[in-house]
Amino acid sequence: MNVMKKSQLLTILLFFLLTFISSLMTTAKAATNCENTGLPVDECSALIDLFNGTDGPNWTKNTGWNQNDDPCSWYGITCASGHVLWIDLSYNSLNGFIPSSIGNISMLNELHLTDNSLSGSIPVEICNLLNLNFLDLSYNKLSGKIPTGIGNLSNMIWLSLNSNTISGSIPTGLGNLANLMNLSLNSNELSGEIPKEISSLSKLLYLELDNNKLSGLIPSDISKLSNLIQLQLHLNSLSGKLPPELGQLSNLQAISLYGNKLSGSINKSFGNLKKLKELFLSGNQIEGPIPPELGNLLNLEYLYLGDNKLCGEIPTSLMNLTKLKDFSNSIYGGLQISGNFLFTNNTDLNTFLLDKGGEWESTQGTSNCGNFSWQLFLPIIKKREQTF
Numbered sequence: 001m002n003v004m005k006k007s008q009l010l011t012i013l014l015f016f017l018l019t020f021i022s023s024l025m026t027t028a029k030a031a032t033n034c035e036n037t038g039l040p041v042d043e044c045s046a047l048i049d050l051f052n053g054t055d056g057p058n059w060t061k062n063t064g065w066n067q068n069d070d071p072c073s074w075y076g077i078t079c080a081s082g083h084v085l086w087i088d089l090s091y092n093s094l095n096g097f098i099p100s101s102i103g104n105i106s107m108l109n110e111l112h113l114t115d116n117s118l119s120g121s122i123p124v125e126i127c128n129l130l131n132l133n134f135l136d137l138s139y140n141k142l143s144g145k146i147p148t149g150i151g152n153l154s155n156m157i158w159l160s161l162n163s164n165t166i167s168g169s170i171p172t173g174l175g176n177l178a179n180l181m182n183l184s185l186n187s188n189e190l191s192g193e194i195p196k197e198i199s200s201l202s203k204l205l206y207l208e209l210d211n212n213k214l215s216g217l218i219p220s221d222i223s224k225l226s227n228l229i230q231l232q233l234h235l236n237s238l239s240g241k242l243p244p245e246l247g248q249l250s251n252l253q254a255i256s257l258y259g260n261k262l263s264g265s266i267n268k269s270f271g272n273l274k275k276l277k278e279l280f281l282s283g284n285q286i287e288g289p290i291p292p293e294l295g296n297l298l299n300l301e302y303l304y305l306g307d308n309k310l311c312g313e314i315p316t317s318l319m320n321l322t323k324l325k326d327f328s329n330s331i332y333g334g335l336q337i338s339g340n341f342l343f344t345n346n347t348d349l350n351t352f353l354l355d356k357g358g359e360w361e362s363t364q365g366t367s368n369c370g371n372f373s374w375q376l377f378l379p380i381i382k383k384r385e386q387t388f
Contacts, residue, residue, distance in 0.1 A: 036069045042104040043084050047071050049099035050087075054118065060093045083107035090114040090136070098137075103128035110134035114160070118142055122161070127152055136160040138184065143167070146185075151176040160184040162208065167191065170209070175200040184208040186232060191215070194233075199224045208232040210256065215239065218262075223248040234280060235259040242286055247272050254278040258304065262286060266305075271296040277323075282306040282336060289313070290342070295320040300334075307339035314344045319352045327358045338363035 034044035050056075051065050059065075064074035072079035078086035084105050094116035102111075103125025111129075114136045121144030122137065133155045142164040150159075151173020158181060159174075166188040174183065175197025183201070186208040193216035194209065204225050214236040222231075223245035230253060231246075238260040246255065247269025253276060262284040270279070271293025277300060287309035294303070295317025301324060314337070325334030335357035342364055344350055353360055 032066050032071065033069055037071055038082060039071055039079070039084065040082075040104075040106075042101070043106075044071055046099065046101040046104045047074070047077070047084070049101045053099045054094040054096040054116075058093060058095070059089070060091070081107075086110045088112040089116070092116060094118055096120075098123055098126070100125045102126055105129065107131055112136045113140070115139040120144070122147055122166075124149060126150070129153065131155060133157045133179070137164070139163040141165065145169075146171055148173055150174065153177065154179070156180055158182045161188070163187040165189055169193075170195055170198075170214075172197045174198060177201060178203070180204055182206045186210040186212065188212055193217070194219055194238075196221055198222075201225065202227065204228055206230045209236070211235045213237065218243050218257075220245050222246070225249060227251055230254045232256045233260070237261060239263070242266060242281070242284075244269050246270065249273070250275070252276055256280040257284065258282040260284050265289075266291055266294070266310075268293040270294060273297060274299065276300055278302045280304045281308065284308055286310060290315055290318070290337075292317045294318065297321060299323060301325055302334050304336040305340070306336040309340065310337070311341035312343075314342050314349060314353070316344075316346055316349050319349055321356075324356045326355055328355075333357040339365075341365045 032044065032048060034041045034048065037044045048066055056062055056065055061075045071077055076087060076089045077084060085107060086109060090112045094113065096118065097120040098118060100123040102123060106129070108129050109131055111132065111134070118137070118140040119142065122142060124147045127147050127149030130153060132153050134157060136158070138160045143166065145168035146161065146166060148171045151171055154176065156177045157179050160182065162184040167190065169192035170185065170190055172195045175195065180201050181203050182205060184206065190212040191214065194214060196219040199219055199221035202224065205227055207225070207228060207230070210232040215238065217240035218233065218238055220243050222243065226249065228249050229251055234256045239262065241264030242262050244267035247267055250272060252273050255276065256278065258280045263286065265288035266286060268291040271291065274296065276297050279300065279302065282304045285308065289312035290305065290310055292315035295315060298320060300321050303321065303324060327333030333356050335353065337357065337360050
């Protein structure tokens with residue numbers, strides 16, 4: 001009888017103990033009550049929607065999320081004056097959709113969601129965030145089109161949507177973003193022409209539209225982008241003549257146009273780009289001689305002109321380009337002129353060319369500016385570009 005009473009007593013005690021522990025755990029992880037956070041209810045609810053819609057419990061870091069009534073203490077959230085100003089959940093294993101309610105965080109300045117597994121379309125409601133100046137959704141699995149209303153975000157300074165599967169055309173409204181300094185739309189499935197309105201972005205430093213399905217001409221008005229440092233348009237289907245106006249962009253440090261269908265000649269104005277470090281023009285249909293003025297580019301580290309229709313004698317002024325990477329000390333060297341119709345009888349120049357780019361002479365055609373299969377060199381060019 002005593003044994004049975006003891007057993008029953010232990011069972012009761014164990015029950016109350018487990019109930020107490022469960023109560024503690026429930027209290028510690030109580031869901032957030034958006035009425036008690038000190039933030040506008042819409043902002044708090046939008047954060048909860050983001051958590052629930054992107055598999056929040058399995059994020060790499062989710063400290064505080066939906067566990068207390070102080071969203072401003074949650075991982076990746078910065079607040080001021082009773083509003084959410086900054087969300088940074090980059091590299092954090094978000095998996096799912098960006099909720100439309102994100103547009104309710106009206107005072108948001110910066111939204112960083114790069115390198116996650118976000119899918120679906122960019123919600124059009126994101127265009128309601130008129131205070132947004134930094135939007136980075138790169139390296140996700142986003143699809144659909146770029147919302148046309150994104151051109152209304154006049155405070156935008158940095159826009160990175162690269163490395164997704166976004167399709168459609170580039171909205172002309174992007175030309176309204178007068179404060180924009182970076183536009184990265186590369187590595188998507190964008191098609192159509194480069195809108196001439198982009199030439200209105202006078203503060204732009206970085207323009208990256210490479211690795212898409214863009215066609216048509218490079219707008220000549222691109223010369224208005226006087227502050228531009230980096231221009232990446234490679235691996236598209238751009239056609240027409242290589243714009244001589246590019247030679248007016250005196251702040252350029254990198255031009256990458258390889259793997260298009262560009263024609264015409266290299267204008268001598270390119271020799272004015274004294275800050276230029278990288279010039280990638282390989283795999284086009286550019287013809288004519290190499291202008292001697294390229295020898296003025298004393299800061300040049302990479303000069304890739306391979307697989308075009310360049311012809312004639314190579315100018316000895318290229319020997320001025322002493323900063324070109326040596327072939328022996330880098331993967332492919334700093335000079336690529338293979339697959340053209342070029343020659344030199346200058347022994348010193350030939351030695352220089354070998355030192356900077358390896359064997360070149362045996363790849364030259366013997367006729368004047370004929371055709372050559374640039375796809376042969378694409379893996380080399382592409383791998384070299386990925387190192388920058």
